[in-house]
Amino acid sequence: MAMSQDAHTVKQFDVQLANLRSLVLEMGGLVEKQIENAIQALNDENLTAAREVIARDHVINGLQVKSDEDSVNLIALRQPLGSDLRMVMSLSNITTDLERIGDGAKKIARMTIQIYEGVGSPPSARLLRDIMPMSKLAIEMLHNSLDALARLNTEKALQVTKRDGDLDEEFQAALRRLMTYMMEDSRTIGHAINVIFAVKALERIGDHCKNIAEHIVYMVEGKNIRHRNIDTRRDVAAQDTLEK
Amino acid sequence: MSTTTLETQTALNGALNIGAETRSSQPGILVTDYNNRQTVGKITVDHPKMICREVNVYYGAKQALKNVGLDIGINEVVAFIGPSGCGKSTFLRCLNRMNDTITGCRVTGQIKLDSDDIYDKSIDVVQLRARIGMVFQKPNPFPKSIYENVAYGPRIHGMVNTKAELDDLVRASLERAGLLKEVATRMEEPGTSLSGGQQQRLCIARAIAVNPEVILMDEPCSALDPIATAKIEELIDELRESYTIVIVTHSMQQAARVSQRTAYFHLGDLIEVGETDQVFTNPKHKLTEDYITGRFG
Numbered sequence: 001m002a003m004s005q006d007a008h009t010v011k012q013f014d015v016q017l018a019n020l021r022s023l024v025l026e027m028g029g030l031v032e033k034q035i036e037n038a039i040q041a042l043n044d045e046n047l048t049a050a051r052e053v054i055a056r057d058h059v060i061n062g063l064q065v066k067s068d069e070d071s072v073n074l075i076a077l078r079q080p081l082g083s084d085l086r087m088v089m090s091l092s093n094i095t096t097d098l099e100r101i102g103d104g105a106k107k108i109a110r111m112t113i114q115i116y117e118g119v120g121s122p123p124s125a126r127l128l129r130d131i132m133p134m135s136k137l138a139i140e141m142l143h144n145s146l147d148a149l150a151r152l153n154t155e156k157a158l159q160v161t162k163r164d165g166d167l168d169e170e171f172q173a174a175l176r177r178l179m180t181y182m183m184e185d186s187r188t189i190g191h192a193i194n195v196i197f198a199v200k201a202l203e204r205i206g207d208h209c210k211n212i213a214e215h216i217v218y219m220v221e222g223k224n225i226r227h228r229n230i231d232t233r234r235d236v237a238a239q240d241t242l243e244k
Numbered sequence: 245m246s247t248t249t250l251e252t253q254t255a256l257n258g259a260l261n262i263g264a265e266t267r268s269s270q271p272g273i274l275v276t277d278y279n280n281r282q283t284v285g286k287i288t289v290d291h292p293k294m295i296c297r298e299v300n301v302y303y304g305a306k307q308a309l310k311n312v313g314l315d316i317g318i319n320e321v322v323a324f325i326g327p328s329g330c331g332k333s334t335f336l337r338c339l340n341r342m343n344d345t346i347t348g349c350r351v352t353g354q355i356k357l358d359s360d361d362i363y364d365k366s367i368d369v370v371q372l373r374a375r376i377g378m379v380f381q382k383p384n385p386f387p388k389s390i391y392e393n394v395a396y397g398p399r400i401h402g403m404v405n406t407k408a409e410l411d412d413l414v415r416a417s418l419e420r421a422g423l424l425k426e427v428a429t430r431m432e433e434p435g436t437s438l439s440g441g442q443q444q445r446l447c448i449a450r451a452i453a454v455n456p457e458v459i460l461m462d463e464p465c466s467a468l469d470p471i472a473t474a475k476i477e478e479l480i481d482e483l484r485e486s487y488t489i490v491i492v493t494h495s496m497q498q499a500a501r502v503s504q505r506t507a508y509f510h511l512g513d514l515i516e517v518g519e520t521d522q523v524f525t526n527p528k529h530k531l532t533e534d535y536i537t538g539r540f541g
Contacts, residue, residue, distance in 0.1 A: 004530065006539045013538065079497060081524050081536040222526030 003083040003152060003220050013078050017087060020070050021149075024091045024098070027063040028146040031098050034060065034105035035142065035205065039135045042112040042198075045122070053109035060102035067095045083222070090219035094149065097208040097215075101142065104201040104208075108135075111198045115191050123191035127181060130174035131195065134202040137167050141209035148213060154220050158233060160213035161225075167206035174199045284529045285518040289317035289505075293458060293488040294339060299353035301334050301343065308334045310512045312353075316458070321480060321489045323503035323520065325496060327540065330509040332492045336460050339490060340376035341369050357458070374401055377451035381463040383443030385435030385450075390427050393435040393446055394418060397454040413453060421449035422479050441472025448479065452487070459483065461491040465498060477502050496536055500524050508532045 008014045034053055041049035071092045074080060080088050108131075115123050141163050148156035178192045178199075214226045217233075225233045294316040301309035309331040316322050316339075324332035334343070341362060343349045355362050362372055374397070385393050394414045397403075404410045414431075418424040423445040427438070435446050444464060451459055461480075465473040480489060480502045493499050499506050500520055507517040508531070516529040527533045534540055 004533050004537065004539055006534060008538050009540055010538060081496065081500075082527050082533045084537045085525060 002222075003087070010078075013084075016070070016074055016078065017080075017084065020067060020074065020088070020091055023063065023067050023070065024095055025146065025150055027060060027067065027095060027098050028142075028149065030056075030060055030063070031102045031105070032139065032142050032146065034102055035108070035135070035139055038105040038108040038112070039131070039139070041109060042128075042131065045112075045116050047113055047116060050109040050112040054106050057102055057106045060099060064095045064099045068092065083219075086219045086222060090215040093215045094212050097211045101205050101208045104205045107201040108198050111194045115194050120190070123188070123195070127178070127188060127191055127195055130170065130177065130199055131202070134167065134170050134174065134199055137163065137170065138202045138205040138209070141167070141206055145209045145212040145216070148216050152216070152220050154217050157213035157216040157220075158225075161210045161233065164206045164210040167203060171199055171203040283313065283514045284516040284532075287314050287514075287517055289315045289320070291318045292316065293318045293358070295354075295356045296335075296338075297354045299335065299338060299351065299355060301331070301338060301352075302350045303346070304348045308512055309338070312509075312514045314507060314514060314517060316488055316490055317505070318488055319484055319486075320505060321484050321491060321503040323499035323506045324490065324492045324509060325494075325499050325506060325535070326509035326515075327535065328494075329511070331512040332507075332509045333462055335509070335514075336462055336490060336492050339458070339460055340373050340378055342373075342378065344369060371401075374454045375456055376458040376460060377454065377456035378460045378462070379444070379447050379451055379464045381466050383440055383447050383467070385438070385443050385446050388435060389432045390418075390435050390438070390446060391431040394449050394453045397450060401454055403454065417449040417453040418446075420452055420483070421445045422475060422482075423449055439472070441468045441475060444468060444472070444476060445479065448476070448483075452483070456487065458488045458490065461489065463492055463494060466494060473498070496524070508535060510535070 034056060037049060038053045040046070041053060071088050074088050078084075141160050144156055144163075145160045147153070148160065175196065178196055181188045182192045211226075214224075217223060217225050292315040296315070297313045299309055299312045300307065312331075312335055314322075314335075324336060326332045337343045338351055338355060339362075343351055351363065357372070357375060360367065362376075386396060388396070391414055394417050395410055398410060398413050404413055415424060418427060423442060426442060427433075427446075430437075435443065438446060444467075448459075448464075465476050468476065477498065480491070483489060491499070491502060503520045505517060506520045506523040508515045508523065508527075508529070510531050516523065516527060516532045518528070523532065524536060527536060
């Protein structure tokens with residue numbers, strides 16, 4: 001049974017559920033901004049902006065703690081069942097992924113500081129060339145998964161899960177290229193390792209976006225599509241949607 | 245629509261002349277369809293203790309239950325849930341013919357206990373109610389001693405020959421109901437002197453003293469505090485090993501805690517039946533979803 005859009009008899013229950021969802025969406029918006037800012041700081045070689053990204057991470061952590069508290073309270077006081085229970089559980093899982101994505105933004109910002117603050121020469125453009133396309137893909141995935149969450153749109157969520165493969169391929173290609181540079185010129189190793197951490201962070205962001213999308217499908221349809229291959233996902237998500 | 249054959253039930257269903265279980269046009273959903281009435285989920289079980297088909301109940305001109313079909317499996321706890329007036333208690337009372345006592349009440353359809361049609365003319369209702377015991381919402385001990393409350397059934401059914409045998413049976417029943425320790429030294433005190441929770445366990449002891457096959461419980465905990473409720477629920481879980489239990493409850497948490505299968509009734513229709521965890525996390529029917537999530541206006 002898909003999620004009911006009807007109101008609860010107890011109005012306060014609706015208010016609490018809506019508040020929890022807003023809180024998670026607010027957290028999502030903040031996380032999205034953090035990644036954009038981290039990438040912008042790297043692009044502009046702006047260390048102040050990078051430090052701001054690191055400093056702002058605690059706001060996201062705070063929102064996660066708040067949403068956890070709200071979820072526990074909802075479970076304790078309202079005993080949600082059916083789609084309400086799925087929503088509370090899924091939102092709780094989603095905040096975990098969002099918090100990790102926030103950590104990813106922090107990692108990229110830290111890398112920016114390390115490669116530009118040191119006494120050595122800054123890295124060549126070709127060492128950094130994989131970061132931009134990967135970050136574009138990661139930000140797009142995050143944006144779409146948050147959009148799917150706001151609209152409870154499982155079709156959009158399924159599309160997000162499909163993009164994760166693209167990001168993984170980009171990551172593998174980036175690793176191969178970085179390895180080549182390091183073999184060609186051992187002086188690039190220091191920077192290259194930092195870049196590896198950054199592209200790894202972006203690759204992980206893709207994984208977390210995929211998790212978020214999967215939680216959305218579970219929340220809306222009650223179908224668990226985690227750890228399944230792409231072809232069977234749509235079938236599973238399409239099953240059991242009888243409405244009378 | 246493709247018809248699914250359910251090996252274990254086909255022969256019985258054929259004999260009972262019910263409609264086929266079919267898959268609905270949406271994939272993955274099993275809907276039982278007979279006389280144009282649909283219950284979402286599988287109404288049959290592999291090892292049924294009771295089989296109910298096309299059960300209709302009328303109170304005078306008013307139809308309280310519409311074409312309900314459901315199996316009760318051996319050694320399982322089935323919970324009936326639904327808003328007031330949905331027919332769940334009515335259906336429960338059909339299972340041991342308690343509705344016979346209500347004037348103007350008419351039951352049609354077929355209800356079988358093992359292979360016996362319980363509405364057959366040859367059925368002795370007193371014997372039937374010994375096989376299918378009942379525990380009510382309000383504890384209702386007889387105005388007799390604790391001992392006599394439990395001894396009454398075995399005695400009238402001629403289950404024991406000697407006083408010693410009766411003593412053993414009374415103690416064993418109280419033990420099974422988790423009450424013996426609390427009443428061992430006060431067997432001659434009136435049953436009504438016990439607390440509410442103890443009285444309800446006394447009623448359960450009284451029900452199991454006649455060695456029933458099925459126990460029906462009509463909101464057995466609604467008058468009890470949470471601790472007494474927990475004791476009854478623990479007892480239900482233990483009794484399941486030996487008996488088949490059907491429980492009507494207004495507490496969805498209780499249905500979720502004690503039952504293996506849950507059936508949701510609405511305005512006389514059996515709307516949905518399924519594994520309890522599925523019904524409470526991912527109900528298939530909108531009415532079920534609205535009820536368990538508290539969305540009824």
